[in-house]
Amino acid sequence: MSSPTTTATRAEYCVVACAEVWRYAGESLASPMGIIPTIGARLAKLTFAPDLLLTDGEALLVGDVPAIGKRSDVVEGWLPYRQHLAMVATGRRHVMMGASQIDRHGNQNISCIGDWSRPKRQLLGVRGAPINTLNNPTSYWIPKHSTRVFVENVDMVCGVGYDRAAQVGMSAVRYHRIPEVISNLGVFDFATADRTMRLRSVHPGVTVEQVVEATGFPLVISGDIVPYTREPSAGELQLIRETLDPTGVRDREVPA
Template identity: 75%
Template sequence: MNADRAEICVVACAEAWRGSGEVLASPMGVIPTIGARLARLTFAPELLLTDGEALLMGDVPALGSASRVTEGWLPYRRHLALVAGGRRHVMMGASQLDRHGNQNISCIGDWKRPARQLLGVRGAPANTLNNPTSYWIPRHSPRVLVERVDMVSGVGYDRAAAAGPSATRFHRIVRVVTDLAVLDFETPDRTMRVRSLHPGVSADELRDATGFPLDVPDGVPRTRTPSAAELRLIREVVDPAGLRDREVRR
C-alpha cells in the first residue's frame, strides 16, 4: 500500500512522541491527533490521551467517535498541574515560527495596531517553558516560517537563553512537522535544521518555501513512510472518514 502525504505527516507527528514515556499527549489539529493515537496503538502504549474535555481515554476511538473506556478524570486544575510539572507533550500550531523556535499565534503586524488579530497568546508561554513542545504546520510557506515573528507567544531557544536558567530548565522544542519536512533544533546554536524531507520534496522546494536561509545538507534522509500495519490503523481504525485529507492536500 502506498502512503500519501497526509499519512506520511501522521507518522512524522507520531514519531514526536516516541520515547516520551507516560506523559499526556496534547495534539492540536487533525494530523497530530491521528499521530498521537497511532503512537498509542503502536510504539507508545503508555501515552495518556484525553477526550478533549475532562476525561482520560482508556481506549483509542476513531476521530469523531466517543471513547467507551474511561481511564481517569482530568479536570482543568489537574491539567494545569500536568503542564506546570512537565508531564505533558503538546503539539501546537503556529501562524509564524522563526529559526529559533519562537512561535506567534497572536497577531500579524505591530502588536499595538495589528493588521490581523489571531488567537492570542493563550497558554503558549507556559507550554514552552514547562513541558516538551512540538509544532505542526500544515502549509509550509515563507509566511509561516519567517525570519522574525511579529509577536512571541511560544518561547524559542534564543529568548529562553536570554531569560536565564528559570526559563531554560524545562524548555525543549522536540520537533517541527510540516507538509514538506521534519525539522528540529539539534544544532550547537539551537537553530532550526532539516531532520528529513518528505518523499517527493526537493531541497530547493523546501528552501523556497522558507522565509529564512535553511541549510539542507546533501544526503538528508527522507521521512519514513508508514508500514502496512500503520496504514491500516490510520485508514481503518483512527481515521476511517479520511479527515486527514482536509488538512493536508493530496
C-alpha cells in the same frame, strides 16, 4: 536518499512523523492540536507508545483509542483544568501546537500579524504558549508550509524559542525543549550548535529546494543528502486507514 516503497499519501507520512514525537514519552499526556497530530498521537498509543495518556479533548482521560470524530467508550480518569495545569507545570505533557508564524529559533506566534499595538490581523491570542514552552516539551504542526509562516522574525513571541529562553537564563531553559517542527513538506529540529532550525527530512515528493524556497530564513542542512521522512509500515497504514481515520479526514488537512 532511496525512493519510498509504500503507497502512503503525504498526509499519512505527516501522521507518522507526528506520531514519532511521542515515541519516548512514556506515561505522559499527549496534547495534539489539529487533525493529523491527533491521528498521530492515537497511532503512537496503538503502536510504540502504549503508556501514552490521551484525553477526550475536554476533561476526561480515555482508555481506548477511538476513530477521528467518534467519542471514547472507556473513561480512565478525570482531568479537570487545575490538574491539567499541574501536569503542564511539572513537565508531564508533550503538546503539539500550531503556529501562525515561527522563526529559525523556534519562537512561535499565534496572537497577531503586524505590530501588536495595532495589528493587521488579530488571531487566537497568546493562550498557554509561554507556559507550554517553558515547562514541557512543545512541538509544532504546520499544515501549509510557506514564507508567511516560516519567517525571519515573528511579529509577537507567544511560544518561547531557544534564543529568548537563553536570554532569560536558567529559569527559562531548565525545562525548555522544542523536539520537532513538522510541516506538510518535511520534519525539522533544532539539533544544531546554535539551536537554529535544521531540515531533518523531506516527505516523498518534496525536494530540498522546494523547502528552502518556502522558508523565510536560512535552514541548517546537514550533509549533502537530506533523507526522506520515515515510511509508514503496512501495519501503521492499516491502523490509519481502517481504525483511526476510515473517512479520510486527514486528506482535508494535507491533500494528496
